[in-house]
Amino acid sequence: MTTAPPESRDHIYRSPMALIGGFLLLVIIGWLGVDAVVSGTGRTPWLALAAMILVVPLVVAFTLRPAVFANDDRLRIRNPFRVIVIPWGQVETFRSGYSNEVLVESGTKYQLWAIPVSLRGRKKAARQAARQAARPSDTRRPGRGLGLLGGGMQADAFGGRTSVPEGPVRAETDRIMDELRERLEARGKAKASQGEVSVRWAYEIVGPAVAGAVLVTILAAVG
Template sequence: MSTPDHQSPLPDASRPEAKDRIYRSPAGIAGGALLLFIAGWLGVDALVSGTGRTPWLALAALILVVPLVAAFTLRPAVYANEDRLRIRNPLRVIVLPWSKVASLRSSYSNEVVDTDGTKYQLWAVPVSLRARKKVAKHQGRAATGSRGVEGRMAGMGRPSPFDRGAVADAPTRSQTDQAMDDLRGLAEARAHEPQAQGEVTVRWAYEVIGPAIAGAVVLAILIATG
C-alpha cells in the first residue's frame, strides 16, 4: 500500500481525535487476575510470616513475577481507529498507520505484516481453534434443524416458520476472527487517506522490563549468596 504523496500530511487541529476500537482477551484478563491473586497471597504471606531470608526472597520474586504476569495477561490490547493501528504487546508497543499495513493474517496466531515485511503478533487477539469448531458445530446444527422443520411443515401442507433467517442467526465467525475481519476492513478502507499516512513506530515497554530485570538480579544475588 502506498500513497501518491510522499510527504507526511500536516496534522489538522480542527479535526476531532478519532475514537479507538479496543480489542482485548477476556480469558487472558481473567487468567492474569487469578495468577496475580495467587502470587500476591503467597508473597504477602511469606513477607509477613517468613523468617530469615524468606521475606527478601519473596519480595524479589514478587518484583520479578508480578510485572511479567501482568504484561502477558492484563497488558495486551489492540487499539484501532480511522488513522492507525496501535498494538500493545507484553514487551512492546507498535503503532502502524493504515498506509503501512500490508496484511492481517490468521493461522495459529493473529498477526499484522507491514509494508516492509515485518510481522507483529496480536497478543490481545489470540486464535481459538476451539471457538472456530464451536461456531462450525453451531452452524451445522442450525442448518440441520432448519431442513428438518421445513420438511415436516411441508409434509403437513403448511409453510415453514423456520426459514433461512434462523440459519442466518447462527454465528458465522468466532469472536477473534470477527475482530480480524473488522481490522482488515479498516485497513482496506483507510489505507490511502491522508490522515492514515506516516511511519511505523516501536517502543519497548521499559516499565515492564525494568522491574522484571531488577527482581531477577536481586533474586539471583540472594540465591547465589545463600
C-alpha cells in the first residue's frame, strides 16, 4: 500500500499594515462598545451590542483575515468573504495594476486582498532604482582606498565592506508577485499541481455580520 507524499509547507503572505490597523480598530471598537453596553441606558446597550456583532466581523474580514498561502501544489487565497483554492495547473497568469490578481484558465480572476498594490512603494522603489542607476560603477578617487572591492561589495568610510544591491529594485508587493510567478513557472505543469478550482464562502464571517445587520435594523425600526 502506497501513501501519498506529504504536502509541502505553505509560504504565507499577509499585509503587516492591515494586521496592525485591524488590531487597533478592534481595540477601539471593544473599548467604546463595552463602555456603551455597561454604562448606557435605554436601548443604547442593545444597539451597541448589535453594532459590535455587525462591525467586528467586517473589521476582521478586511484586515486580519486576508492571506495568501502558496506551496508546491496549489495557491490558497483567503479573501474577506471567500476562500479560493487554485492548483498551479489552473493558474494562467498573475496581473498587477491597481490591484494584484490571479487569472485562472477558465477566465475567472480573483483579487489577492492580502497583497495590496502600494503606489507609494512603487514610487520609492523607482527612486531607489534611479539612484542605483546613477551611481558610477567605479567610485575610486585619487588618494583614497575606497571603491568597489569585487563580489558585490563596496568599501565604506571606515574601510569595511557594505553590500551593493544587485538587480532591479522592486516594491515589496511587486517582489511577492514575482515570487508567485516563479513558483507558477516551476510548478504549473507538475502532476501534483493539477486539479479543479474550489471556492468556499466564509460563513463564519458572513453569518455574524448578517445577524448584526438584522439586529441593528430591528432595533432602529422599533425606535
